[in-house]
Amino acid sequence: MTSVDTANPGRLTSPHAPEPVKEQTGTSPDALTIGRRLRHTRQEGGRTLGDVAEAVGMSASALSLIENGKREPRLSVLTALAEELGTDLSTLLSTAPPNRRAALEIRLERAQRQPSYEALGLPKVKIGPRLPSEALEALVGMHEAMASAQADRAATPEHARRANAELRDRMRAADNYFGDIEAAAGDLLKSINHPGGPISRAAVDRLAGHLGFKLVHTSDLPGSTRTVTDLHNKRIYLPQPEAGQHDSRSLALHAVGHLVLGHQVPADYAEFLSQRVEINYFAAALLMPEGETVDFLRRAMEEKDIAIEDLRDAYAVSYETAAHRFTNLATRHLGLPVHFMRISQDGVIYKAYENDGVQFPVDPAGAIEGQRVCRAWTARRVFEQPDLSQAFQSYTDTRSGTYWCTAVVDRTHDGLFAVNVGVPYQHVKWMRGRETTERATSRCPDPSCCTQPPTDLASRWTGQAWPSARVHSHLLAAMPPGVFPGVDDTEVYRFLERHAPS
Secondary structure, eight states, X not given: OOSOOXXXXXXXXXXXXXXXXXXXXXXXXXXXXXXXXXXXXXXXXXXXXXXXXXXXXXXXXXXXXXXXXXXXXXXXXXXXXXXXXXXXXXXXXXXXXXXXXHHHHHHHHHHHHSHHHHTTTXXXXXXXXXXXXHHHHHHHHHHHHHHHHHHHHHXXXXXXXXXXXXXXHHHHXXXXXXXXXXXXXXXXXXXXXXXXXXXXXXXXXXXXXXXXXXXXXXXXXXXXXXXXXXXXXXXXEEEOSTTOHHHHHHHHHHHHHHHHTTOOOOSSHHHHHHHHHHHHHHHHHHHSOHHHHHHHHHHHHHTTOBOHHHHHHHHTOOHHHHHXXXXXXXXXXXXXXXXXXXXXXXXXXXXXXXXXXXXXXXXXTSOOTTOBOOTTXXXXXXXXXXXXXXXXXXXXXXXXXXXXXXXXXXXXXXXXXXXXXXXXXXXXXXXXXXXXXXXXXXXXXSXXXXXXXXXXXXXXXXXXXXXXXXXXXXXXXXXXXXXXXXXXXXXXXXXXXXXXXX
């Protein structure tokens, strides 16, 4: 595999990361909201702080603390205040701020009470009638922008995301082809006199033996590891090959790759990520040797019949490995710009690569992992097909051009994923499946294309849905945006629509 691997880098947390500042939407008001509603009601009635406090038998300073949200009032006190001010208790207990100004004041007060703000050692802005509304708007906006940015950094390792984006840039600049790794793989195959064709388990054993190592399969590998190499005793420990021969071969070749490529303990995450990409490439170069794979692709190109499925079957590898290998060789040897992606069933990108101009969704840091691709793209439409065992081809008109793509659904222990390979329209003449009549149009990033639910669904279900998000905690990127992070509102609304009583 050659695309950026996003396997479980972890999540960073910080005791000073601020919580997003939001208006209250729960069923119970907090002290700030009660205080602002109380002040608003008192001022609307032309009453002073002193005379209301005296009327209910409390000090003006105590009432001021309640109005400023610094003291939680007892129900008996609130009942007395409501009677004195000629209003209902329910009015004072409403969760909604009385007006826009009060809402802004509440949000600013909450922001200034955050531990992250107190840690800055800055003075708090006095919130009162003399603070202009424009200044209040600006302060709230700055606090919430800062909270959003810091939450983003706290939720995911920003340095890892940056390293991921930089590595993808290097891969694109090289057309995802690395000659030194191809040469190292070729030399190793020559060392065991590999005759060509698919590499067998026995051949993998010989490759390891040539390097002085023995492959040992075991059922008690640490849960956080894929393989373990004992450098002292020259053993490479692998899981029992329950998942099939292909997985066992690939894992063994990944471990061998660290040895052949001379990897040292990575100094940082960027180096770790680079090593992962290199061993994935190395394994694929052994499973599908450059010379004969290029010859295979050129023959298919002459027939105008290139198909990833044929590569998969010819070399007894997974569809994803065949797709990755195609991106290694297609541009350098065939002159074909390409893109690749692996996405989950809900459209979230796990891996991706492109040098053909397709525009993946990105976050502000330039990371694409964790972002959700457009519903019109072939990689998502493949899940809608009645027979998920078949490849699905379609043309998609996008803001960066028209692309032909072929996608296959990959069934894993973690669910269904789509593996997608695409080329620009002008190069489709070489690909099997180009005659498809399937076509779609993507208007993303226009929110009306995918981000926003259709108007009829939104009008029926906005405010009536409370989904529990599935947390993609292992992704490099921050959680996709939304009311509930990572949740696709349209899918939720469609579900509710199907199950709603008629």
